[in-house]
Amino acid sequence: MATETQTRTENPGTLTFASLPPFPSDIPTAPLHRLSLSKLRSDASESDRLFSSCKDLGFFYLDLRLDQEGEALLKDADDLFNLAPQLFDLGREELHKYDYKSQDSYMGYKGFGSAVVDEKGNLDRNEFYNIPKDDFLGISSKPFAHPQILHDHDTLITSYMRSSHSLVLLILQHLEKHLRLPPTTLTSLHRQMQISGDQVRFIKSPPQPPSDQRTALGKHTDFGSITILFNRLGGLQILPPPSLTPPGQAPEWTYVKPLPGHCIVNLGDAMVKFTNGLLRSNIHRVVSPPGEQAKETRFSLVYFSRPEDEVVLKRLGGGDVIPELGEGEVEEECSAKEWILMQAMRLRNVREGMSDEEKRRLWEESGRGK
Numbered sequence: 607m608a609t610e611t612q613t614r615t616e617n618p619g620t621l622t623f624a625s626l627p628p629f630p631s632d633i634p635t636a637p638l639h640r641l642s643l644s645k646l647r648s649d650a651s652e653s654d655r656l657f658s659s660c661k662d663l664g665f666f667y668l669d670l671r672l673d674q675e676g677e678a679l680l681k682d683a684d685d686l687f688n689l690a691p692q693l694f695d696l697g698r699e700e701l702h703k704y705d706y707k708s709q710d711s712y713m714g715y716k717g718f719g720s721a722v723v724d725e726k727g728n729l730d731r732n733e734f735y736n737i738p739k740d741d742f743l744g745i746s747s748k749p750f751a752h753p754q755i756l757h758d759h760d761t762l763i764t765s766y767m768r769s770s771h772s773l774v775l776l777i778l779q780h781l782e783k784h785l786r787l788p789p790t791t792l793t794s795l796h797r798q799m800q801i802s803g804d805q806v807r808f809i810k811s812p813p814q815p816p817s818d819q820r821t822a823l824g825k826h827t828d829f830g831s832i833t834i835l836f837n838r839l840g841g842l843q844i845l846p847p848p849s850l851t852p853p854g855q856a857p858e859w860t861y862v863k864p865l866p867g868h869c870i871v872n873l874g875d876a877m878v879k880f881t882n883g884l885l886r887s888n889i890h891r892v893v894s895p896p897g898e899q900a901k902e903t904r905f906s907l908v909y910f911s912r913p914e915d916e917v918v919l920k921r922l923g924g925g926d927v928i929p930e931l932g933e934g935e936v937e938e939e940c941s942a943k944e945w946i947l948m949q950a951m952r953l954r955n956v957r958e959g960m961s962d963e964e965k966r967r968l969w970e971e972s973g974r975g976k
């Protein structure tokens with residue numbers, strides 16, 4: 607049993623999760639900055655560090671402890687980690703009823719092995735359940751059906767959505783300030799009660815045979831604005847940009863070590879488009895957890911915030927920090943709704959009996975092999 611002191615210690619090297627094998631101490635980990643939510647509310651230098659993290663890596667840890675809203679979010683995340691196994695225990699056959707791919711939606715269930723993860727045409731090794739914010743906040747015009755167990759936990763799910771969304775708005779407010787954009791430029795594109803692709807995602811990846819450990823979730827950048835991620839077992843890896851790689855070395859996939867009391871925050875493609883490449887959405891993937899952790903089933907919990915459906919993903923005007931477009935450069939007019947749908951569905955066009963060649967083509971056409 608982990609004690610309060612184990613999970614509350616200030617030394618990240620000794621932070622562990624109760625009842626799970628520890629993250630190995632002898633493997634390299636990604637150099638994410640560790641920011642604090644409570645400091646972010648009052649300390650200008652913490653805000654500066656947030657801006658730097660969003661520019662150089664596009665990923666950071668956020669310590670949620672010692673902050674009222676942060677602690678509430680941690681509690682909800684804990685409760686959702688207890689709910690996740692119960693949801694997936696409904697079984698793949700039952701959950702398939704909630705796969706809405708045939709309705710051209712990525713919401714609901716994604717079955718095990720239904721997306722391509724690499725150039726060889728290998729299939730993923732995880733299941734998702736995507737819960738649309740709009741269905742649970744009661745603003746969808748046509749909500750999807752979801753398993754009863756989710757409705758039974760409606761209060762928890764909506765509380766988690768509201769807390770995550772409010773964290774996203776806080777981060778966007780800091781970014782607006784550093785980008786010297788008029789106040790609400792970013793937050794007004796992410797109003798909680800407007801229709802968007804925002805979702806909670808549960809992911810389950812079972813242990814893989816030691817002789818056949820593959821990528822569970824293929825390399826990608828997130829498509830939306832800000833992602834709030836909780837996980838307990840390693841497995842998430844990022845490919846650091848050349849600017850953070852020692853001179854003369856090629857960037858290498860590096861594990862992000864989960865830290866209790868923290869979430870991992872990362873930026874998606876919409877933030878890159880809004881800022882003409884000033885902010886970064888870094889490439890990442892999920893592989894087998896390292897060391898002893900590989901024997902465990904891995905769950906993760908994600909809140910994806912995305913711009914409201916009708917927002918056009920292009921450079922934001924009104925500030926003097928975002929780089930100008932190049933001479934004669936014309937941006938595509940793609941709405942957030944179109945962009946997210948296209949990105950989310952591309953690799954999920956795997957059909958029964960598809961040849962390896964066809965699967966490889968799906969990967970190629972997704973543009974992720976670049």
Ligand SMILES: O=C(O)CCC(=O)C(=O)O
Nearest residue numbers: 809828837842892906908
């Ligand atoms: O499970 C994780 O740690 C990361 C999941 C992820 O990157 C995603 O769902 O986009």
Ligand SMILES: [Fe+2]
Nearest residue numbers: 826827828890
């Ligand atoms: Fe991701």
